[in-house]
Amino acid sequence: MMTKRYFGFKDEEPMGRLKIKVFLIFMIAIGLFLFACITPPPKIVENKTNVTVTPNVTDIIDRPCYALDSAEKQDECYLQDAEKNSNASACLDILNAGVKDRCLLLYYHKDVELCPKFNDYGLKDSCYVLHAQRLNDSKYCNLISDNAAKVGCNELLKPKVVVLTVDELCADSTDKDDCYLGYAVLEKNVTTCSKVESETIETACIGIINNNPTLCDKFKYGETQSLCYLTYALETNSVVTCASINRTEYKNSCYQKIAVSDRKPEYCQFADPETARDKCYSEVAYETLNGTICTSVKAVDSKAACYIFTAKLASDPRICNDIESSGYKNTCYSGVITLGENLTYTGCDGITSDTWHDNCYYELARRSKDRNYCIPIYDQLLKDRCSSITN
Numbered sequence: 001m002m003t004k005r006y007f008g009f010k011d012e013e014p015m016g017r018l019k020i021k022v023f024l025i026f027m028i029a030i031g032l033f034l035f036a037c038i039t040p041p042p043k044i045v046e047n048k049t050n051v052t053v054t055p056n057v058t059d060i061i062d063r064p065c066y067a068l069d070s071a072e073k074q075d076e077c078y079l080q081d082a083e084k085n086s087n088a089s090a091c092l093d094i095l096n097a098g099v100k101d102r103c104l105l106l107y108y109h110k111d112v113e114l115c116p117k118f119n120d121y122g123l124k125d126s127c128y129v130l131h132a133q134r135l136n137d138s139k140y141c142n143l144i145s146d147n148a149a150k151v152g153c154n155e156l157l158k159p160k161v162v163v164l165t166v167d168e169l170c171a172d173s174t175d176k177d178d179c180y181l182g183y184a185v186l187e188k189n190v191t192t193c194s195k196v197e198s199e200t201i202e203t204a205c206i207g208i209i210n211n212n213p214t215l216c217d218k219f220k221y222g223e224t225q226s227l228c229y230l231t232y233a234l235e236t237n238s239v240v241t242c243a244s245i246n247r248t249e250y251k252n253s254c255y256q257k258i259a260v261s262d263r264k265p266e267y268c269q270f271a272d273p274e275t276a277r278d279k280c281y282s283e284v285a286y287e288t289l290n291g292t293i294c295t296s297v298k299a300v301d302s303k304a305a306c307y308i309f310t311a312k313l314a315s316d317p318r319i320c321n322d323i324e325s326s327g328y329k330n331t332c333y334s335g336v337i338t339l340g341e342n343l344t345y346t347g348c349d350g351i352t353s354d355t356w357h358d359n360c361y362y363e364l365a366r367r368s369k370d371r372n373y374c375i376p377i378y379d380q381l382l383k384d385r386c387s388s389i390t391n
Helices: 014-038 057-061 071-085 088-093 097-104 112-117 121-135 138-143 147-157 166-170 176-187 199-209 213-219 223-236 248-262 265-270 274-288 291-296 300-314 317-322 326-339 345-349 354-368 380-389
Strands: none
Touching: 071 088, 071 097, 088 097, 088 112, 097 112, 112 121, 112 138, 121 138, 121 147, 138 147, 166 176, 176 199, 176 223, 199 213, 199 223, 213 223, 223 248, 248 265, 248 274, 265 274, 265 291, 274 291, 274 300, 291 300, 291 317, 300 317, 300 326, 317 326, 317 345, 317 354, 326 354, 345 354, 354 380
16 A cells, blocks of 8 residues: 655654644745745725725735846836836935936936936036026036036027117108118118118218217208207217207207206206296206205296196105295195195194195004004194004
8 A cells, every 4th residue: 555645744643734834834824924925015005085905916915126036127117116106215325327227217207316326427518408408597507517518508598689780670660761870870870860860860861970969051041950960969969969959949959958967057057048947947856856956947837837746746845945925835835735645744843834834744643554644733723633543
């Protein structure tokens, strides 16, 4: 009779078979224990209804990359993880420099922080160039190791200069002659003067570039010559040239415009007659917000108007103090205090009229809801009223 064997043990008696079964169970248990140690835990996915979903069996059986038996297999595993799962961080676990760089190329265009992770300096520099352009930030150019590439990167970020012709620059201008004149003078280019249609302006243009205002004399006397000299004077800001203008209205306009542009009221003294001088002084006062210039205005009504409009423009009621007529003075105070947008404590404090002094502080308190502005008010009734509106 043939004797059965189980792993080297004879099947001769029941006790022997029992020992064999116990041994096999023990070995299976050991095997399961070891399998559990090297297998990652099941992934738990929480959906919107908080239901736990257990991944399928193949997910559990798949071994993690770090458990593979060679660095080459591990690197390939990490590469596949990066590709399939859009996981850029997996690239950083790759040991082989070439494989790691190949992996980083999948994602380097998305994140500048990946640039220094490249092993190849050429790829690293290319990464920085790309992000310097994408973010328009030269600090990434300065991280490039290759000097030529660094210079090229910074050149790429420089603003592109588009050179337009003077015709293109003046194409949409509503006054092409004035546009061509401006560029001709700016570039000192006589050729551009020839593009001006008006012979008068063209002559002034050529005279400016050649520093010769007497070219305007070719028009002899009259409006054309005066316009030529006026154009020359204004473009060169030459108050001396104003004197060469024979037409009074053009000459006065010349003095006034240069006085305003240079903020020099003294040029107004050359205007004639008195009404032209008054207008010139007033315009300079408005431009400079300087009420003291109004003292040079002679006509009473014109002088008052100069103070009133300058005070309104400056939101400064103190300018009204110098108006002689009480009617004009009250009009000035009322307009500035009621309509002035930038009324200040200093402005109110400098008012010489007690009534308007109090009204000014009352208006400040009303606007700001600050009862401290009520304190300087002289009139007790108005002060009490002021305090009540700021509570």
